Amino acid sequence: MDRKIYLDNAATTPVKPEVVEAMLPYFTERFGNPSSVYEFAAQNKSAVTAARETIAHALGAEPAEIYFTAGGTESDNWAIKETAEAYSQKGNHIITTKIEHHAVLHTCEYLEKHGYEVTYVNVDENGVVKLDELKKAIRPTTILISVMFANNEIGTIQPIKEIGEIAKENGILFHTDAVQAFGHVKIDVNEYHIDLLSASGHKINGPKGIGFLYIRKGLKLRSYIHGGAQERSRRAGTENVPAIVGFGKAVELAVATMDERMKKELELRDYLISHILAEVPYVRLNGHQKERLSNNANFSFQFIEGESLLIMLDMENICASSGSACTSGSLDPSHVLLAIGLPHEIAHGSLRLTLSDDITMDEIKYVIVKIKEIVEKLRSMSPLYEDFIKRQ
Amino acid sequence: MDRKIYLDNAATTPVKPEVVEAMLPYFTERFGNPSSVYEFAAQNKSAVTAARETIAHALGAEPAEIYFTAGGTESDNWAIKETAEAYSQKGNHIITTKIEHHAVLHTCEYLEKHGYEVTYVNVDENGVVKLDELKKAIRPTTILISVMFANNEIGTIQPIKEIGEIAKENGILFHTDAVQAFGHVKIDVNEYHIDLLSASGHKINGPKGIGFLYIRKGLKLRSYIHGGAQERSRRAGTENVPAIVGFGKAVELAVATMDERMKKELELRDYLISHILAEVPYVRLNGHQKERLSNNANFSFQFIEGESLLIMLDMENICASSGSACTSGSLDPSHVLLAIGLPHEIAHGSLRLTLSDDITMDEIKYVIVKIKEIVEKLRSMSPLYEDFIKRQ
Amino acid sequence: MYTEKVMDHFKNPRNVGEIENASGVGTVGNAKCGDIMRIYLDIDENEIIQDVKFKTFGCGAAVATSSMATELVKGKTVQEALAVTNKAVMEALDGLPPVKVHCSLLAEEAIHAALWDYAEKNGIKIDGLEKPKNDISEHEEEEEY
Ligand SMILES: Cc1ncc(COP(=O)(O)O)c(C=O)c1O
Ligand SMILES: Cc1ncc(COP(=O)(O)O)c(C=O)c1O
Ligand code: FES
Ligand code: FES
Incomplete structure (x- = not known):
């Protein structure tokens, strides 16, 4: 892209x-x-x-x-x-x-x-x-x-x-x-x-x-x-x-376009969520399935670390975040992810994608492909993943 | 103008x-x-x-x-x-x-x-x-x-x-x-x-x-x-x-132009001050004569009130203020003018002109003429001026 | 900030000036804002206000309300003039900003003060007229949230 x-x-x-x-x-x-x-x-x-x-x-x-x-x-x-x-x-x-x-x-x-x-x-x-x-x-x-x-x-x-x-x-x-x-x-x-x-x-x-x-x-x-x-x-x-x-x-x-915008975002978001959950193993969706902002998707990918994921996405021209931007100065895992019960190492592998109605379905499809590739690549580098596989 | x-x-x-x-x-x-x-x-x-x-x-x-x-x-x-x-x-x-x-x-x-x-x-x-x-x-x-x-x-x-x-x-x-x-x-x-x-x-x-x-x-x-x-x-x-x-x-x-700007402002300001003081009776300059900002002139005209003066100047296309802008919601005379010892009614007749290097000498001359006219007009309407003249 | 009517009366104030040997003169001030208004009335033997003049040391609203108030009382009887309230003056000016409401009180009080002076000079009592205050600022209250 x-x-x-x-x-x-x-x-x-x-x-x-x-x-x-x-x-x-x-x-x-x-x-x-x-x-x-x-x-x-x-x-x-x-x-x-x-x-x-x-x-x-x-x-x-x-x-x-x-x-x-x-x-x-x-x-x-x-x-x-x-x-x-x-x-x-x-x-x-x-x-x-x-x-x-x-x-x-x-x-x-x-x-x-x-x-x-x-x-x-x-x-x-x-x-x-x-x-x-x-x-x-x-x-x-x-x-x-x-x-x-x-x-x-x-x-x-x-x-x-x-x-x-x-x-x-x-x-x-x-x-x-x-x-x-x-x-x-x-x-x-x-x-x-x-x-x-x-x-x-x-x-x-x-x-x-x-x-x-x-x-x-x-x-x-x-x-x-x-x-x-x-x-x-x-x-x-x-x-x-x-x-x-x-x-x-x-x-x-924002008020004038709200209904239309939400409709479009929901469509994109739900496509994104369902495909990531279906196509990537060892992933979970964070946050409520229904009671959530129409533009928010937040995943935790086991065995990988957020910052590496972000940099690799950036290399593919995708801007995303892991936890909230203003805490990215900090090394602690997100207090929100800990509060919903994620263990530290899973909280660390989180990815937040927040859409707008400016995004197209093609772009979402591209993002899904890239996330799959990158997650795979990072897992192949991850000692946690290696241990996990060996334990199977 | x-x-x-x-x-x-x-x-x-x-x-x-x-x-x-x-x-x-x-x-x-x-x-x-x-x-x-x-x-x-x-x-x-x-x-x-x-x-x-x-x-x-x-x-x-x-x-x-x-x-x-x-x-x-x-x-x-x-x-x-x-x-x-x-x-x-x-x-x-x-x-x-x-x-x-x-x-x-x-x-x-x-x-x-x-x-x-x-x-x-x-x-x-x-x-x-x-x-x-x-x-x-x-x-x-x-x-x-x-x-x-x-x-x-x-x-x-x-x-x-x-x-x-x-x-x-x-x-x-x-x-x-x-x-x-x-x-x-x-x-x-x-x-x-x-x-x-x-x-x-x-x-x-x-x-x-x-x-x-x-x-x-x-x-x-x-x-x-x-x-x-x-x-x-x-x-x-x-x-x-x-x-x-x-x-x-x-x-x-601002840094690059400071010297030049100050020089120009000083010239305009000093012309303005000297002419107002010379040509309008019952006026005083507020603030230090030398140790003052190069773009600031502040006068008190006895017997007249600041807001009326401002509106009349506005009618002549001159934007000025009386006291600080953010206190103009208040009816109290400026605490600064009271602190330098002005009595209430004189503090009320104050006018602040703050220049920029965008102003020309012709405009300053026009402003002086207009201030003279307006002060005269407002004094002719002022009961305080009437009393003062009668007391003479 | 001000309505067109206020600006009109400010730009071209009606009845500015003094009346020599006026039947009544009233001066009131607002110690809080420091503004002062003076009204001169010329009242004939039928208690009709033949002429009225004012001088004001005050803000735009003070000038406009004095001007409008003089318009409203000119040609009226003393009793009619007494009935001219600050509300009437404000309405005639299409309203004033909230912080300027007190300025219109100044006009009402100045007329009352001039009428009081007239009554005293002539040893008469005007029904419904109370001794005006020199300082009207005690009317005012703090802004509420
Ligand atoms: C929930 C929430 N509250 C507060 C803020 C702070 O807003 P701002 O950065 O505009 O001060 C943000 C965003 O940074 C936010 O997402
Ligand atoms: C001396 C001084 N301090 C503080 C302020 C406040 O600045 P600001 O309005 O940008 O908050 C001003 C101007 O309004 C000022 O002149
Ligand atoms: S190894 Fe880089 S943040 Fe911990
Ligand atoms: S502010 Fe005092 S008369 Fe208007």
Whole structure:
């Protein structure tokens, strides 16, 4: 294949040309600070308002409940740390899961060093949070439940509505890291009883460096980034107008194409999954079979190691990942794969392929062929495989 | 004038076409997550490295001491809050000034609610921090001195080298908010004994939503935004590659043109100042006459109110500001103008004109004429002017 | 930020100026934003406002609301003028941004202050008119989330 086959859309996505188009005037011409008095810049306020409305609409929220941030990570930090701070009178206990993104996990660990208590609920072998365990974890001092909408590695979609109901019945705030789900799955913050929701632009063909936090009206949490009076005095810093406009455009497109996109992705994904499972021995699919993102496939190939696999795929023009991109600095196997019960050596041989509707069936077929070849080659080099074969 | 005369470059600046050019490929083609294994995205790492080097070079710093953030505000929050946290064993006292940007002031106020003590040192009538007061404020528990390099409203440049020396002699860390100075004034972090420095892209014809914090090697402070392992595990969140590349380009251009730009701006600014002071009665220049940013002029016109003045200037195609843009949601007169000793009603009639080298002398002459006309008109409507004239 | 009507009244404020020997003069301010408004009324023996002028040290909204308020009371009786509320002024201007609502209170209060001055000078009592405050800022409340 001449064309690069990009199968790492969970890490980041290309900005759509229409989105770049929408952003461009805001760099050089409509560059003004929207807080200014003069008309030329004040107009930018309406561009920001329009983006906010598009986003609010996509969530069944009100525009005044959307606060722009610099990305999903900042939104997660804000939601969790400032809920902890604002509701510390009520209690110091937070419930989350073992498979959250590091933006949530490391934030919770930070809070643990500062007098908070955190319960990390287990997930089952499909990566679905154990609701009975979650319920049992609730204490009178529990102030927040934070469960991601869909997992970035294995794609499992959580029973968000049920969790929202549990939170609501117990008078506990509910945050969901929807960075992987927003724009890919239909979300209604009221139906799902979501109080706080994080999302990020670059996961849905929007720009990097922009995200938002949905904060339900009436919640007491205050600023995380202190300074000027932007975002109704709740998030300081000169508004990133081009990125906000681009984010709005990306959401508009994502919403408009969602059904069609999901249909196409599902077809490709299911073909990929069924063929890999059928044609490659000693492989397993990670994540839930049905309750998973339409673009996510995650396999563990026994006896081989992920990074080698990735490099060989790259040599065939296929971009994929093993675990989440931002942890690839680390040597530890993915905490998500360990949480669904994989032993270390199997977790190490994992491959995440995250599709887009830009991919063709021919490309998927090519990918299947290449994976088979590469897995075979790596196994022929693997002492683990040798031992296994000898034990047969 | 047909052309809009943009005199609010301290609020934000247009992105230079060369900068947009440099960013563009990173939206749609080179969009990959730099933490990925595959070549196509790993290349982005070198683009980020190059920008980091350009910036480090401009400060006399090492690339590993530059950490990208989402802007000046985040950098200020990070520097101050995490120094407070990291050095809380040593003490709980911070020294800053009365004329800092809200990103510093509100951060300090936040810390005051959390057990820290903050001394807000006074400035003199020119807006220069009182060094004797600063020295006297030092306690054994002082862990940080935070003084802005140049003020965003009145343009006064602080005696940063002296302050750095005071900090060093006393074993106290020194942070400077250089958002207004970086790219406009020569800065050397070693010569000035700066330990932490905040800057922002959009003040120097770079993109919005990107900034950095310089952290001197060896300092203990940790992450403010927790999550993935980006920025050597000190600042989480997918790298905003296009903005980082754009920031790098903007710094490159700012450094290359600095001398010439300052020369041109000085000429325009000094013409503007001398003519306004000579031709308009009951006016004063705010900020230091010499130790000020080359592009800043700030006047107070007695008996008139700033917003009306701004709207009338806007009607003549002149974009200016009164106080800092991000506080224009507030009704209070600028804390900076109050700190240099202006009474409320005079602080209210202030006008900030911040030039660029894009402005011509003809435009400056036009601006002077218009200011004279408008001030006259507003005074004819002012009950305060009426009273003043009657009292004569 | 402002509506076309506000901008129109700001660009071409009606009734700017002073009235010599006015029947009533009222000056009010908002200590919080520092703005000041003064209204002059010329009231004839039938209690009809023959002429009205204003001066304002204030923001765009303050100038526009003073201008509109003078329009609304001109030619009216004292009682009719008393009924001109800040809401009426805002509506006549097609609305104001939330942070600028207080500026329209300034106009209402300045008219009341001028009427009070008129009543005091003439030793009469105007039904429904209370002694105006010099500083209207205590009306205001914090923004809620
Ligand atoms: C589930 C999840 N949460 C949070 C993040 C962080 O988002 P960002 O990199 O935009 O800060 C990511 C992606 O990196 C993610 O997949
Ligand atoms: C001195 C100073 N510090 C901090 C900031 C905040 O920077 P940013 O808006 O990029 O977050 C600004 C500008 O708004 C500033 O002028
Ligand atoms: S042998 Fe290379 S990461 Fe362990
Ligand atoms: S801001 Fe005070 S009168 Fe408008």
